Structure formats: structure tokens, C-alpha cells
Amino acid sequence: MKIASCIREIYKERFELYGILKKLVDEIIRSQKNDRWHFESRIKEELSYALKLETGRYSSPDIDDFYAATIVVEDYSKIDQALDLVSNNFEILIKRPTDNVFGKQKPWDFQFTDIRLVCQLGEKWSDKTGLCNLNFEIQIKTFLQHAWSIATHDLVYKSHSPNWALERVAYQLKSMLEHAELSILEAKTLGESKLLQRDHLDYRHIEECISIFHEFWDEKELPPDLKRLAENTSQFLKLYESSVGELRAALEAKKAELGGNLYLNISPFNTIIEALYSKDRAKFITCLDKLESKKRSLIIPNDVGPAVDGEICKRKCIVIVKQ
Structure with a gap:
């Protein structure tokens, strides 16, 4: 795809700066995360950056996820620990989904609801000149959520044409994984069910x-x-x-x-x-x-x-x- 030269120049300028930011944030999170958690990060590719600007959601070339990281935890019970890690080290500007978004979610809706945090380095890292005002995104997921994202990413986001059936299957899988998450989180409660009161x-x-x-x-x-x-x-x-x-x-x-x-x-x-x-x-x-x-x-x-x-x-x- 042809990308305007001015967009290429903007991308090139940000790529170098965000590369420095990535190295710093990666080091902070890797050094403090639980050993059982998974962590990965990336800088958005040039083509993906250009396409995102064309969505019309941004009024300037600055996007929230030029650099984005993902923290993957065992299950929902560890989400708050990961949130604490982020809030103790960075300034959280936006948390998605917000509480009112959860309140509006229909029972049959299994759209993407993983936690996404738009962050900046904040005052704790005020000595990092030129980096403190850069927005970046941190997603927090469980391993099951992460597995779904990897397995269905190309089906949902990278298809050459819309395909209702493929997306339907992807979100059916998401609903099944959500049920699995619930079962893991409430395993002790479920184990007390009369239906399971058997022995061997x-x-x-x-x-x-x-x-x-x-x-x-x-x-x-x-x-x-x-x-x-x-x-x-x-x-x-x-x-x-x-x-x-x-x-x-x-x-x-x-x-x-x-x-x-x-x-x-x-x-x-x-x-x-x-x-x-x-x-x-x-x-x-x-x-x-x-x-x-x-x-x-x-x-x-x-x-x-x-x-x-x-x-x-x-x-x-x-x-x-x-x-």
C-alpha cells in the first residue's frame, strides 16, 4: 500500500523515540512481574500506523498504541496485581473498558473487553527527557484471553474481506473461553455443587x-x-x-x-x-x-x-x- 511521504517521516521520527521508551518500559515490567506471567511488547509497524490514522479517530499523528505492551496473568484473580504493577510505575490516563461500558454490555455480547490502559511515564520518571509525554498502551489479559487473541487475530482483524461466519466462530470461541475462565475462578464454589458430590x-x-x-x-x-x-x-x-x-x-x-x-x-x-x-x-x-x-x-x-x-x-x- 502506498503511504504518503509525510506519514513516513512522522513514523520514522516516532519510531526512534518510542524505541527508547520501549526499552525502558520493558525493563521495568520484566523486572517486577510475577515469574509465572508472560510479557510481550511491540512498536506498531509503519503500514499499521498509517491505516490507524485513516480511521479518523485521531486529531493528530499521535496515537495511543504506537508502543504497546501486554501482561498475561494466570486468571482473573491476578488481574488486580497486574493493575497495581502498572499504577505503581506509570501514570494511567485512560482505563478501558470503563465501568459504565461493562454496565452496557448485553448478555449475548462477547466483543473485545480485555483491559487496556493508556499510560505515560509520569512524574516518577521525570528525568527521562522527551519520553514523559508519550502515550503508550498496556493490555492486561489472562492466558486464555491471550490464546484467543493470538488464534483469532487474523480472522477478526486482518482479513482481506469481511466474513460473518469466521467472526461468528471467533466470538463463539470467546464465549466458551469466558465460561472456562469463570469455572477456573469459581472452581471451589462449583465443587460444592450437589451435582458434583460424588466420590471415588x-x-x-x-x-x-x-x-x-x-x-x-x-x-x-x-x-x-x-x-x-x-x-x-x-x-x-x-x-x-x-x-x-x-x-x-x-x-x-x-x-x-x-x-x-x-x-x-x-x-x-x-x-x-x-x-x-x-x-x-x-x-x-x-x-x-x-x-x-x-x-x-x-x-x-x-x-x-x-x-x-x-x-x-x-x-x-x-x-x-x-x-
Whole structure:
């Protein structure tokens, strides 16, 4: 497309200045954002800039998104954290959509409503001569919103001709993703629904294992991912053909043997291995047979009972780690 030479000159002047702005804003946001968030930015291309001026929405060559950045967060619950990051570092001139726009949105309307902030550097960066009065845009999205934008951008914005069917499909997808966002945000509430009040033996067994952990260990001695530890324990108990009640008895016996306290230098899982081995060595060896038949391994430290048992430490499924 032919672009007027005067527009090219204006673009060239702004490109250099906004390049400096981009480097600064990128550095500020990247250094402060949550590690799990995604961040990207761009400077508008010359052709896109020229087309935007032709929309008639601007009374001067200065547009709000010559430089634009996007912060992508896990879900809606993290939006306010991203807003705080922006407001603590920059001056927010305009926030879109505004509250009254949300109030006017029809129930069947799934148009673009991601948060867009028109910003300037503001007084905090007043030493950055020539940059402080430049407008730039920061969008804040969830990962699902961002995925929709990437997947449908060309369908909605870059088509050579209008296509009602393609845009219809794009916004149908947006409605489905909004429902997914709602389900993620309100998962705990939805989980209390009578429709979902069902159970499964595996889940009940894992919950019983978690109860055992709280019974024998302090919170600080347990991992943050307690569910994973419970799953590992539950799987081993099934191979061992032992109930949670039998595990409790084995741990109580080991605790009494050690003078009232369980091991502090090995993990809860390895303590369980030690307790079950001490309670019934023959049954423990039978469990190892099952492990080997399933081509599974048992990794244990070198100072627990099974590791110093001559017969057991030679088994293929046993991996001994020196402490």
C-alpha cells in the first residue's frame, strides 16, 4: 500500500523515540512481574500506523498504541496485581473498558473487553527527557484471553474481506473461553455443587493418607505438594496390600521404638517405608516382587532399614542413594 511521504517521516521520527521508551518500559515490567506471567511488547509497524490514522479517530499523528505492551496473568484473580504493577510505575490516563461500558454490555455480547490502559511515564520518571509525554498502551489479559487473541487475530482483524461466519466462530470461541475462565475462578464454589458430590475409592484413600501425615508430622515437616506425597503413599500401600489402619499401627510402633519421635533426617515417605519394613519384612519383600513386575523402582536413602538389608539392597527395583 502506498503511504504518503509525510506519514513516513512522522513514523520514522516516532519510531526512534518510542524505541527508547520501549526499552525502558520493558525493563521495568520484566523486572517486577510475577515469574509465572508472560510479557510481550511491540512498536506498531509503519503500514499499521498509517491505516490507524485513516480511521479518523485521531486529531493528530499521535496515537495511543504506537508502543504497546501486554501482561498475561494466570486468571482473573491476578488481574488486580497486574493493575497495581502498572499504577505503581506509570501514570494511567485512560482505563478501558470503563465501568459504565461493562454496565452496557448485553448478555449475548462477547466483543473485545480485555483491559487496556493508556499510560505515560509520569512524574516518577521525570528525568527521562522527551519520553514523559508519550502515550503508550498496556493490555492486561489472562492466558486464555491471550490464546484467543493470538488464534483469532487474523480472522477478526486482518482479513482481506469481511466474513460473518469466521467472526461468528471467533466470538463463539470467546464465549466458551469466558465460561472456562469463570469455572477456573469459581472452581471451589462449583465443587460444592450437589451435582458434583460424588466420590471415588482412590480419592478417599488419598485423603486418608493425608490424615495420617497430619497425625504424625507437623505442618513444617510436610511438603507443600501434600497431594503428591499422599498419591505416592497410596500407590505403595496398594502394592503392599496394607490398609491405612495398618500403616498407622506401623508408624506408632516405629515412633515408640524411637522414643516418641519419628525420624527428622528422612522424608515422611521414607519413614513410612522404614516403618512397614520393620513391621513385616516378609510382606515388604513380596511388595518388592510386585514393584519389579511393574518395572517400578523404590529410591531410598542408605541409612534406612531396607538399604542395609543384604537381600533387599540387591533387588533390581531398589535404588540406594547416599546421604
